[in-house]
Amino acid sequence: MSNRRGRPESETGVLKGEASPARAASRKPRRRSHRAMVRAWRRHFLNDRPIDLTVCIANWNCRDMLRSCLQSLHDRPQGVRLETIVVDNASSDGAADMVAREFPEVVLLRNEANLGFARANNQAATRARGRYLFFLNNDTVIPRGALGRMVAYADVHPEAGIIGPRLRDSRGRTQVSYRQRPTMATLLHRTSLLRWTGMLRSAYRRYRRQDFNPGFTRPVEVLMGAAVLVPRPIFLECGGWDEEFAFGGEDLDLSARIGRRHQIVYHPEVEIVHYGRTSTRQHIGFVSSNMAIGFLRYLRKSGYRWPSLLFYKLIVTLDAPVQLIGKALQFGWRRLRGRHVKAR
Incomplete structure (x- = not known):
């Protein structure tokens, strides 16, 4: 007898070469290797x-x-x-x-x-x-x-x-x-x-x-x-x-x-x-301005009154151009030194 694809089939309906369901059920399961068990446990x-x-x-x-x-x-x-x-x-x-x-x-x-x-x-x-x-x-x-x-x-x-x-x-x-x-x-x-x-x-x-x-x-x-x-x-x-x-x-x-x-x-x-x-070196203006704002907020949360905060804000505002010029000069000097080093 053969199945629809023409493959030989036994009388029990199992393809030749395959184990019967009863034999497959009675077969002991293969033991997993020690390494596989360790990996699964881990x-x-x-x-x-x-x-x-x-x-x-x-x-x-x-x-x-x-x-x-x-x-x-x-x-x-x-x-x-x-x-x-x-x-x-x-x-x-x-x-x-x-x-x-x-x-x-x-x-x-x-x-x-x-x-x-x-x-x-x-x-x-x-x-x-x-x-x-x-x-x-x-x-x-x-x-x-x-x-x-x-x-x-x-x-x-x-x-x-x-x-x-x-x-x-x-x-x-x-x-x-x-x-x-x-x-x-x-x-x-x-x-x-x-x-x-x-x-x-x-x-x-x-x-x-x-x-x-x-x-x-x-x-x-x-x-x-x-x-x-x-x-x-x-x-x-x-x-x-x-x-x-x-x-x-x-x-x-x-x-x-x-x-x-x-x-x-x-x-x-x-x-x-x-x-x-x-980030400070890459974005000098953004960082400097936001740090000044952040420190002012910290002082306000720490209990300083408005006259002191106004004085702090005035000094920081006057100092901002000086800070930016100084940072720009410092950055330019570093770039210039870097070029000299590469040229050597």
Whole structure:
């Protein structure tokens, strides 16, 4: 007897060469290899584990630096289960497309306009699933295991509301990433007009904590926002980043609000490379103006009255042309030096 296709068929209706249903049912299932079982167990275990850390990165026109940052997270095991969220503020250099193409595992949020550092970080925090939020600048490189050590420290120090690592520049020098709460005197010292006089130098040095040894873990008043870990419940409790800050002063404000109820800890046993001021060098006018506005808002939230705020605004306004000319000359000198070096 044959079936419709002409293939020989036994009397039981089973094609010749095939096992009967009874024989197939009685056959013992093939044992999975040890490696396959380990892979399946590991995949199941990791999928069931909660995410320890969400890395939140706000980006604007820093494609190459962002690529290096994401590459360090991708290539160097961190010892924790993490997710990465990038919020792109309408970059014109193709940064968002680069993330989508080269890092498909990264959660990418695209804004149609530059919404600022604070708002972009809040967008990332809203989508985050991690127990901890790690707000990270795009001009950073993360060493192997650094984030695992940050989470391990946070797990045994629940009193810490913000934890910041030691930041080193590209030459290995320690950056001053912890500070005192700024006063109007310390912020006025940032203006060229008063910095040249040296009138407020001592107050500014106290603000920068230059009298402290940066090699020991300690509670501080303010942490630089380039790399900070915040437990997600504490972040939600404080209301997140103040979105009225466009660029500058938002890290001072976050430290002040969280610091009222929780410790702010500088933890130098974890080190991260921070190149620093990448966006500042590319967009001098935008950054300078928004930093002045941000510092003014911080002073107002800190309780300063309108006569003091008016005086601060007057000094900053008069100083703005001096700052822009100085930055332009500095930028031109660097470009000129770079050409001479290449010519050699």
